[in-house]
Structures are given as C-alpha cells and as structure tokens.
Amino acid sequence: MQKGWRSLLIAALITATSAAGAVETRTLNNGQLILEDVPNIPQTIINELNRYQNVRSASFRGWDLDGNGIYVSTRFGEVSQLHKVENAGGARRQLTFFEEPIGGISTRPEHSQLAFTMDAGGNEYAQIFLFDTENGTSEMITDGESRNGSILWNKQGSAIAYQSTRRDGRANDIWLTTFDGDKKEDRLILKSEDGSWWGPSDFSQSGSQILVMQYISSTRSNVHLLDLDSGEVSLLAGTSDEEADSRNFPAGFSYDNRSVYIISDKGREFTQLIRKDLESGDEKIITSDIPWDISSFILSKDGRRGAFVANENGMSTLYLYDPRNDRYRKVDSLPIGLIGGIEFNPEGDKLALTLNTPKTPSDSFVMDLGRRPLSSGDLTRWTFSEVGGLDSESFVEPELVHYPTFDEEDGKPREIPAFVYKPRNAKGPVPVVISIHGGPEGQYRPMFSSTYQLWLEKLGVAVIAPNVRGSAGYGKSYLAMDNGYKREDSVRDIGALLDWIATQPDLDAERVAVFGGSYGGYMVLASSVYYSDRLKAAVDIVGISNFVTFLTNTKSYRRDLRRVEYGDERDPQMRAFLEKISPNNNVDKIQVPMFVVQGQNDPRVPVTEAEQIVAALRENGNQVWYMNALNEGHGYRKKENSDAFTQATALFFAEHLLSEDQKKQLSLNEQ
Secondary structure (H helix, E strand, C coil): CCCCHHHHHHHHHHHHHHCCCCEEEEECCCEEEEEEECCCCCCHHHHHHHHHHCEEEEEEECCCCCCCCCEEEEEECCCCEEECCCCCCCCEEEEECCCCCCCCCHHHHHHHHHHHEEEECCCCCEEEEEECCCCCCCCECCCCCCCEEEEEEEECEEEEEEECCCCCCCEEEEEEEEEEEEEEEEEEECCCCEEEEEEECCCCCCCEEEEEEEEEEEEEEEEEEEEEECCEEEEEEECCCCCCCCCCEEECCCCCEEECCCEEEECCCCCECCCCCCCCCCCCEECCCCCEEEEEEEECCCCCCCCEEECCCCCCEEEECCCCCCCEEECCCCCCCCEEEEECCCCCCCCEEEEEEECCEEEEEEEEEEECCCEEEEEEEECCCCEEEHHHCCCCCCCCCCCCCCCCCCCCCEEEEEEEECCCCCCCCEEEEEEEEECCCCCCCCCCCCCHHHHHEEEEEEEEEEECCCHHHHHCCCCCCCCCCCCHHHHHHHHHHHHHHHHCCEEEEEEEEEEEHHHHHHHHHHHHHHHHHHCCCCEEECCCCCHHHHHHHCCHHHHHHHHHHHCCCCCCCHHHHHHHHHHHHHHHHHHEEEEEEECCCCCCCHHHHHHHHHHHHHHCCCCEEEEEECCCCCEEEHHHHHHHHHHHHHHHHHHCCHHHHHHHCCCCCCC
C-alpha cells in the first residue's frame, strides 16, 4: 500500500526544515516558476488537493447581437477565454484561444463584433482587439506598446473610446477610434495633465458627448461631460478643491439626454444614485433611504427601465428602477451573494447578471422581466460551473462578526467587521488564518473561495477575513481612516483581532497565520513586525516591503495615484515616516516563518519589493520560502502556477499551524 497523505506530508516537512544554510532553487512549469527553499510537493498531496483546484466559473460578459445568447468568460485550459452560450444550460462554445487571459469586453452595437483587452505575461500593458464573433478573427487596434482599457462603444457602433497611456507612456488620457468601413482613425480627445486617471463611461445617444470619470484617489473622484465637437470639458460632479473630498462616479445618460445619472457620496457617508438635470443643474437623490453604497447602475436600451446594485454589509442587493418616476423595488428572489455584470438584453425584457455565493462560484443568470418596469419574473441559471466533483452543500458559509479595536467611536470601542469561516465538526480550538484584502481601499466580500474551503476541510483551520479601517463599503470616513500618517492604525486593527481570537474558546490564539496580497501583503509584513510573538506563519503575496522604493519603482502611470493614498515620498517629512514604517527597515523585529510569492512582470508592486524583503529576512536568519513566476504579474492567472502556489501554501500552513495530533486527526485517507 502506498504511503498515505499524512506520512508524505510529514516527510516533506522534515525535508523543508532540514534544508538550512544555502538556498535550494528549483523550477517548475517549463522553467517559468522559480522556487527557492520550497520543498517538493508529494504527488499524493497534489492528488488530494486536485479537486479544489479544478473549480471553474462562468461570468456574464455581454449579450450577443440579437439578444438571444450570452458571452461568458471561463477556463477550460490554463487561462480564462471567451465562450458563447446559446440557451439556458447550453454548452459553452469557446470563441478565443489565446495563451493569455481575456480582460475587459465590450460588445459592438449593430455589429457581430466585440472589443476585448489582453496583456502579455501579466504586465498589464493591455491592448485592444476587435474580434469577429462569426469567423473568429481578431485584430489589434491599439499601438501594441501603451496601456489601454475602459473600452466603450458609442450607440451606433461606429466609434470606441478608451483610456490609454499612448501619448507619453505615463498620462492616463482618453482616446477615440472611429471606424469607416475598413478604415479607422485614432485621435486624442482628453489629456490628463495632473496625474489623475481619466476614463470614458457612457456616450450620449447621438455620440457627440461622453460622460467621463476623473479618478484622483479612493476618496476623491469627479464626473465631467466631454463635448466631442468643441472639446469642452464641463465638471458635473465633484470639485477642484482638494479639501472637499467626495466620490463621484458617472452612471449614464438618460434616454432623452436631458439628464445624467451619477453615483456620489457628496455631503453623505455612502454613495447614492442621483439624477442631474443638464440644463438647470438640479439634482435629485433617488436612493436616499438606502444606507449603503450604490455600486452599479444600468438602463435598458430603450430607456424604459433600469436596475442598480447596492453593497449592503458586503452582500449585494438588486433593485429594479423606473426612470419615469424614479421609483425602485428590491428584488427578493435572488440567492444571497455577490452580483456583477448586470445588463439588459437589446429588447429590454431580460436582465443578465453574474451571481457568486459563498457556496457556488460565479455563474451567469438571466431574469425575465414583466411588462412594467418594476416587475420581474423567473431567474434562470444559464451556466453550471464545475466544482471539481465536490459537494457544494458541504462548503462552509461565513459568519459576519464585529470585534472591538483600540480606539472609540461615539464613546464606545470602534468595531471592525470580519467574516469568519470555521471548519465543520471541529474538535477543540482550531488554528486560524487571518486573510487580509488588498487595495488598501478594497473590501473583503464573502464570495466563493475554493482555497478557503480547501483550508477548512483539509487543514482544519478557521479563516477570518477582516475589513480593517481603510476598507471600502462602510462609508467615506471609514475609507479615509488609514491615509497618510494614519497608515499603521490599520495594522493595529489586526492586533485587536488577535486579542479577539484569544477570547474565542473554539479558536487557538497560539496558532495563527496571516495571509494577504498586494497591500494585504504589506499588512502581512507589518503584522509580522509588530506581532511576531503571536504568529506562527505569514504568507506575503506581491506585497509592498518598502513604501519609498515601491513609489519610486511602480509604473509611472500609477505613481501619482498611489502618492495620494500612501503619501508623497518626495516630501522629506513624509519620506522619513514611510521609511520608518516600512517592513524592510524593521526586519529585525520579524521572527515568523515567511512565504513570499511574486510575479516577475508585476507593474504595480515590482519584483524588487519581494527580492529585498527575502534577502533581508535571510540575512536575519529567518526561514523564507520564495516563489516567483516569470510569466505572471500582480497575482497568478495561469492555472499551473496557481496550482503550485496553492499546494505550497497548504504545505506551509500544515508545517507551522498543525500539531502532531491534528495531523493524525485529519481526514486524509490512505491511497
């Protein structure tokens, strides 16, 4: 009989702990994945985790020309590609066959074509391609060198607007490409002169005007109206006053072009849906009785009906909207989960959406609509994504908790929201993995995670995903609470979570790990600086190790945007503060085993951030596993790399979180 999972696991861990001294380097995936001091993963372990690594999704990406079929993105090979589904439950017919995943998609009105973005090796220098859905041919329509995105067709399908760095490689401008038969013409229509990001949102019916967004920071963005004939840019929402921050997002023109819809938090904590009259300037707050952020809004092609989604405590709620009287109705028939990609079909009698729940990956659904704008009918599931043959009913759903932190709000301890996953049928206090989201202005929302389910079932650990201060979804005051010199207050929220874990009888405060990517990777490193005596392991994925070197080396098109969030390293006082709090300058305080994961082509957090923290930790005598993918960027998108990372992470957590008794108690049957 072969050795079981348990014995092979223990053998691998012995190998890992005995490899002190010289760095042991090996490669996987045709030399594209470099591993340093990461032990070999036994084949039996790979087999045991295989089903969790063969979970697919099928996100809605658009309606076809006649509105009868839909486009979805899903993965049958190494990366996600575009597929078409002709009817509910029908086969997914693959349309694109590239080695890189498809990015943004925008269907071309009145044509059997669509535009999509695609980069190379995760470098995020996406190009725009025009794809013919009938014959499968594609053509690059951008310059092949700049960074492009936010693709938007006009209503006639004769022109496409998009964001591009084409002018100088740094500025985030808006360009327009017009099509006349086989001829196309490119022109720059809006210049970014201040380091902010500009992108198109919606064309007017005639195509002569565009609603555009100016993103300055996570707490400040403006909406403008661009007139293509005159080139005039008019401010519709927001301000040029840096002291009057508000978040303003363009949501679309009304059907008659007399007004525009804007999502804004001006004068309030949460973003609300607003209708603004373009002639008078009058504004009407439509959703004033919803005390949460409105996250998306869409109108049907004929303007007779609309829909929007609210982010209510991390979960999505769908509302149908009547543009004639600004009334709306909550749709109660949807499963509890996260909603994305809402879009009416051309006839306006169906609404497609992506739905993700804690127990099911993203799939595409279509809702039948009644004759009246606020009436809805059946919700039909169009795709049924695989979950590796696992029983999805056995998956764990999280519990939303609020734990007290170090400061006060309204005379009481401030509470931090967190989603807690606990393994089924656990006996005794269980180890904990604290998973910290990136951003920093991100938000953990309880979407499906095969990785979490794997940890819960195979390792028997609990997972806690906090939304520390600075997270989105809880009002603009909360969003701004970690900016600038307040950066480490969010780290203190992790310390408060460690305190809370110690009060929970079913959680083991002596066996806790931290895990996070991007800004979450910084939080992992910073937590290791301050709480090494309370942690057993740390996994840093594409994380910032030094704010000054990060701001110096991140790509120029995003540097000014990050300075607003983290602070301007060119200011001597701020530079001194950033150097002081950077984990790379406090490596002597880190006394916890570390697994560092990076992509060589990362334009956001350059590979040098990983290299310098790995070198510093090794010089300090710390145990470090290091994984670097030469064909990836800011995170792993290729399945073979993602699989290797998932396997190594499971092995790393098993080594540092599980007692010998727990290893024996794991339900890992002999092969």
